[in-house]
């Protein structure tokens with residue numbers, strides 16, 4: 001059992017008032033709040049070791065390089081990657097997707113197929129569309145059912161020798177569905193296709209084991225898991241990272257440069273051109289440590305309790321419909337109230353101090369599937385409480401009364 005009072009004290013923002021009311025932060029799917037250790041680690045880096053990495057002989061540069069590489073090692077350990085050089089620092093999930101789609105442009109040709117799921121965030125759709133436009137490959141969509149689950153029999157049918165890569169999120173940001181990625185990875189591999197997993201919404205809730213999953217790529221953002229914005233990780237199997245060309249050219253990513261020809265550095269540097277977000281990379285390691293200290297079993301138990309309680313309390317409101325009703329889901333409740341626009345509810349409950357997300361959640365195809373403009377999404381984190389859910393329920397009831 002988590003000591004919630006103690007945990008909440010780790011997050012200074014949670015004791016704030018917003019619009020004169022105690023903040024209830026239920027927009028964790030968009031970004032998580034940051035514990036004091038993470039905030040302090042950012043200041044400590046700039047106060048004590050700020051220097052550029054991988055190039056200086058001086059002490060500070062070496063300290064900064066060591067801290068950066070130590071963090072890479074922590075993340076390698078956290079996701080159980082075989083090698084540290086399979087762990088690339090990025091600016092976030094979007095960067096990771098684009099790095100891979102850019103690389104695949106040199107591998108795909110007309111007639112090849114890319115499979116994407118119906119449950120994706122725009123950042124795991126648009127770069128693949130751009131890749132298909134560039135190469136003449138065809139984008140095919142794994143459909144979903146009314147519960148917001150992927151239809152695996154349709155996936156099986158779509159797979160063929162033409163399939164070169166399958167891309168799917170581990171957990172849907174709009175509905176919270178946990179996708180059966182192990183099945184998808186194994187099936188795709190039977191056809192020789194690579195698999196890219198968008199783990200943006202998974203890493204705040206679970207510890208992915210990339211070797212057990214056997215995925216070829218796994219991307220995530222630091223800011224959704226207690227880390228700073230502008231940080232992220234792309235895990236890639238060594239064999240794939242060696243096959244793909246660099247994403248960006250610049251300093252740090254080269255072995256030798258002449259005007260005739262440039263040779264590229266070994267992994268991971270081949271994909272890390274320019275001065276990175278050094279403080280962010282180091283502090284992402286601090287965030288990973290913090291979450292591991294809390295413990296993912298504890299995180300999951302608390303979030304499941306919140307999901308069950310929230311689902312039961314919200315569904316008791318007349319006219320409220322929940323979208324995403326898989327038994328396999330994380331602590332996200334996406335809902336609408338009959339005849340009321342989600343934006344109107346969101347605006348009223350904000351005045352009551354409650355932060356939720358309203359809209360299409362960068363997943364317009366999901367909204368089109370349900371024929372709705374958007375939803376109200378309450379996404380819970382381990383630091384949220386049942387009392388906060390009570391406040392949400394009361395606020396939604398009030399908004400409903402005002403708008404009906």
Ligand code: PMP
Pocket residue numbers: 029030091092093094095121123124169171172173198200201221362
């Ligand atoms: N994929 C999913 C499932 C997401 O939820 C998000 C963030 N909302 C992204 C990708 C993009 O992440 P970022 O904006 O941090 O690059």
